[in-house]
Each structure stands twice: as structure tokens, then as C-alpha cells.
Amino acid sequence: MSAYCGKYHDELIANAAYIGTPGKGILAADESTGTIGKRLSSINVENVEENRRALRELLFCTPGALQYISGVILFEETLYQKTASGKPFVEVLKEGGALPGIKVDLGTIELAGTNGETTTQGHDDLGKRCKKYYDAGARFAKWRAVLKIGPNEPSQLSIDANANGLARYAIICQENGLVPIVEPEILSDGSHDIAKCADITERVLAACYKALNDQHVLLEGTLLKPNMVTPGADSAKVKPEVIAEHTVRALQRTVPPAVPAIVFLSGGQSEEEATCNLNAMNKLNGKKPWSLTFSFGRALQQSTLKAWAGKTENIENARAAFLARCKANSEATLGTYKGDAAGGAGVSESLHVKDYKY
């Protein structure tokens, strides 16, 4: 057997291809309880289940937003939550044409003997958990591996451990009907230049695809969620066209055409930066045998959160902000974004947090 060909073969391929539909992308709303707590506290909202539920309802029930969204990544708690009127969120999403997804990793832990490098845990009974999530309506999963650039980083150990961890997670997902998003995030922290980021990204992605091949993962039923190739956070910024060129070239050198879509993470980029960079990639001429779209968390929610501030009377404003970002990113996947959504409050605010932990 060359690649997974069990009972979910056709469904995995169809769902992965659907997520990459031009004009659509992923809303990453899978912040863990701790992480969403930080977001809520930044707008002076208490971190209780009702507020977490209310925030997600604000997003998912924004009229007209779901047409731009092919998938939403959820945290486990949210998978089982409902709207105020009692409708399960997974149904809201499905009716809106958005596939529910689920974060399945259990966070990072340090690799002994390294300079603060990590691997990601969550493999134990992962198959059982995936099956449970599939039964609850999830159709794709996400697992975040984290690497960093430094004088001696990423180390070979970090690359190998994270690549193999991702591949093992990926095949277990497929065995249980979930399309795995493969996310090897290389943090933007540092003062390196864009060429260094490109070099590291190519090394990491090559290791990932070798590991995926070793584990017999069906590439047509996966998605890739990489960082864009950019200068380090402490270095001078470059234009979107430069980011687009380096990013697409890195992908051309490492990501097999069988992968249907690449859904970028936004990292610490502001909402507008992330959209402009994605737009530039889709305008670039050259070989791009996978769709290039978004899987944004902060870069889709920042101005929405600011507008909401936890108050019911602000919901309409907050939803307008969210809809605008969804539409902007949808246009960016088609290379037609004109920058008109840049007017929102906070859209150009950097979202970089050093050594970011979810």
C-alpha cells in the first residue's frame, strides 16, 4: 500500500479539496481556554464559559460571513456548544457550508538538551479521540508543531521530532476520517533575514514531507499550514511581493502537487499585513499547483474583539468588522484584494507576541 486507502479515502480527498475552494479559507477559533482568556482579558471580559460561547456565536452567526469560510477550527469545548437559542455550533457551521475542525494536540513540551526547543504531545489514544470528534461532526483536525530560528536552531532533533510527530498525528487522523492540517510553525522571533527564514522553511518542509511519506499519509487528503517566509520580527520589514516570492519558491521546492491546499498561519502579522501578503502570493505568476489560502486566528479576530469589548450593544459593529476581514481574505485568495478593509480599528496593529504560546 503506498498511501492510506481505507474507508475514508474518498471523503478525505473531497473534504481537503473543499477547504481549498478559491474564495474561501479557515477561521482558526481553536484558542485553548488559557489562550482565549488572554484575548478576553485584553478587552476586560471575564474568562467564563458563557463569554467564550458568546464570542464564538458572535463570529459564527455573522450574517454573510460563512460564505467566505470553508472550515472553522474549534477547541474541544466549542465542538459541543450551542447558540443562545440552542442550535449546536456544528450545525450552524455545516448549514453555512463550513466544515467543523478540531484542535487535537495537547500543547508543546521541551526537548531535553536543546536551547528551549519543543516537540508537541497528544498522540496517546489520539485515534479514539479522533473517532469521537468525527462522531460529533468534525471533519478535519489541526496539530501545531513549533520550531524557532536561532544560531543553532532549529536543531536536527527538533526538525526530526516535530516532523515525525506531525506525520504520526496525520495518519491517525486519516484512519479516523479527519483531514489532518499539518502545521510546522517556524516562529518569526529573531533578527534573521528573509533568506534565512526561507532556508529553514525549506529544510523543515522537506523533513515533513519525507516523514509523511514514511508514514503512508495520503497527501491528497491533507492540508499544510505553514508560516509565510518573512524576515525575523526584529528585522526590517519587506514588501508583500518579496514575501510572496520567497514563500511561493519555498513551497515550490518542497510541497508535492498532490497537496490540494496551503492554508497560511498569520503568526504575529497584523490583519492587514496578513491579507496583503496572501493577496500578493495569489497575484504572483509561476507554478502553484495547490490553492493558497488562509487559516487565520488573530488576523481574523483582532478588530472584531476590539469592537465587541464584551458588550451586547457592540455586536453589530463587531460583526461588521469580522465580515470585512473575511471578505478581504476571500479576495486575497483570488488575488483581487484592493486594501479597502484597511480602515477598521486595529487592522494594522502588529499581533506579534514574543515566543508565542497558545
Added chain:
Amino acid sequence: MSAYCGQYHGFGFRGFEIVSDVLALEPQKSFNWIDMLDTCGDCLTASELIAQVSFETIHRNELIANATYIGTPGKGILAADESTGTIGKRLASINVENVEENRRALRELLFLTPGALQYLSGVILFEETLYQKTADGKPFVDVLKEGGVLPGIKVDKGTVGLAGTNGETTTQGHDDLGKRCKKYYEAGARFAKWRAVLNIGPNEPSQLSIDANANGLARYAIICQENGLVPIVEPEILVDGSHDIEKCAYVTERVLAACYKALNDHHVLLEGTLLKPNMVTPGSESKKVAPEVVAEYTVRALQRTVPAAVPAIVFLSGGQSEEEATLNLNAMNKLKGKKPWSLSFSFGRALQQSTLKAWQGKAENVEKARTAFLGRCKANSEATLGVYKGDAAGGEGVSESLHVKDYKY
């Protein structure tokens, strides 16, 4: 003192900057690096610094341009690099003596076929042929270049057994490979070829075989690029066996994935390489399948393993007959789906079989032989465009299987 040293003599580090600026503007400009390293003591600092300029700065654009050119739609490669021993077997099959003049005459027959070179972007040569000339005294490399064909050179030194395996092999030829490549580049070669061989069996290919061959290919590839030659990466999985097409697909995907990991490890510039894989087919002892099936399995295997940065894939024909190879290539180019590399040919036997039969070593048959050769070149050119209609199948021997068990060049 070299010309370079004369110009920037005594400039030291500033000389390095000047060279970098010049190269940025004129990437094709060549500097006599070797001479420069032997220059006077005043310039050693500049020499050492400049010697560190990566091969990318010197040869990068040329490698990319040549690799892309070889993949031009409508063109492909003639593999005429049979070693002396192997060409001897071919000549023996038509009762021709294996002497240098006959080997030269055969290649002249091929390269001077009127109208053939337009269908070729490259010809792989054996070392002897690189330095041979037409009967009129014109160097073959000039004939090829004037015909718009890049000369290539086989640089491996054959296979050797891997101890502890069941007859598996690795390929040798790395020693002083850089020096040899440089020499070949100066003789006019612009690409190289290195054949790794794997086989399918109950326990084959072993992990050792896959790793050794993948790393051997990657090491060869980077050395070529450092010396201006586009490396053809050829991990041939022999068709021998009774396995089905699924098994071949599985092994091909494993082997290609290992190759591209190794190429990445060795910092090879993929945009300046070519891939020469086997097509994905059932084993030679199994039932044949339709060209559309071969095309589907082959293209899928490539989609799963070959990055889009690779400009072209030039298939080997293995033991396929001339017509089979052409029909399979044609089917691949008709197939719908993602194919971000051109799909073309690098055929040896599958371009020359009927030509050899027609020639029989006799001067009076040259015209007939050339007609056969032109017919196959045109057919394969059409196959790269997916427009081949099968009209060249009438030639003698075109459907004859060329499979030789456990084939050694």
C-alpha cells in the same frame, strides 16, 4: 598573473565586492577562478573571499535556463551514452564489429539525420563520443549545439554490489567527480546523467539500497551544479518481476520521496535539475495494462513526490518497445490533472531500436535508418504534446519488447 588578478590586483576585499557587483549584472560572465587562486600573494585575500562565492552566483542562472530548455514542449533527450561494452551488444545484434569507427559512424548516423535535432533538446553522450567528430571533421558537440541541442555526459562509473543485500547495488563515480565535470563543461557538456538502480522483490528495495542510492544521487547532483552541469537524477526501479502496478507505484513513491529529501539535505537547486524516473508499470512478468493506466499511476506517483520547482521529468524507457514508450508518454500528456513539470523523454533503446535494425552497419542503409530514427523522434515529440496518433507504429521492430532481464548498461 591571471587576467582577473591583473584587473583587480591589490584590491583585496574590495575586489570581492567588485566581482559580486559584476556577477549581479552579468550572471553569465565567467571568471577564471582556478587561475585566480594561484595568483600573487597580494591578491590571496580577494581570491579566498571570491572562492567562497557560492556556485549559485556563478552558475545558477545558467543551470536554471538549461534545465528549463531541456523541458521545452515538443522536445526531449536522446540517450546515446551506451558504454563501450553496452554499445558492443547493440552492434553485435546487427553483426557490426565493436570498433571506434563503427561507434562513431552510428552516432553520426543519428546526429546528422536531417530534421531530427529539432525534436531534441539534449543528447547524453559517453565520454568517447564527447570528443569525436563527423567524417568531415566537425566535432559532434558543435553539430549538436548548432542544432539547438545541449550535449550531456554520463558521469557514473557503473553499479557495485551492496554487501549483505540480495544482489542490490549502489552506483560509483564520486571520486574526483568535480574535476571530471569541469573538464566536460569545458568540452561543451551542459548536463550530466547518473543512473542509480533499484529492484522490486520480496524484501527489495531495502532501506539500505534506497538510502545509499538516494544519497549517492544527491552528492553527484550538487557536484555537477558546482561545475555548471545540470544533473539528471535517475533512480531507475527495474521492471523485472511479477508484481502488480500498485506495488510499483508504492516503491516508486518511496524511492522518489527519499531522493527529494536527500537533494534537499545536500542543498541542490531543484530548478536546475531534471528527473529521469521509470514509468509506473506492472512487472515484466505480469499482464500489461493500457497506457491510460500507466499514465494515471505514474502521474499520481510524481504528484505525491516531485516538487513543482523541478522543471521537467524525462522518462526512461526501460524494457518497453519503441511504440509502448511513446504511447505511455502520450497518455501522460493527455491526462488531466496537476502537472507542474513538463513530461518528456530520455530514451535510448526506445529511440534507436528500429534505426539499428534498418542500418545493419551498411552505408547503403543509412538513409533508411535515418528515416526510422526521424520517425521515432517525431513520434515522441508529439507524445510530449499529447497529440501522437500512432502513425509511426509501422516501422520495423517498433513494437518489439526491449526488455532484458536484470539489464546492465
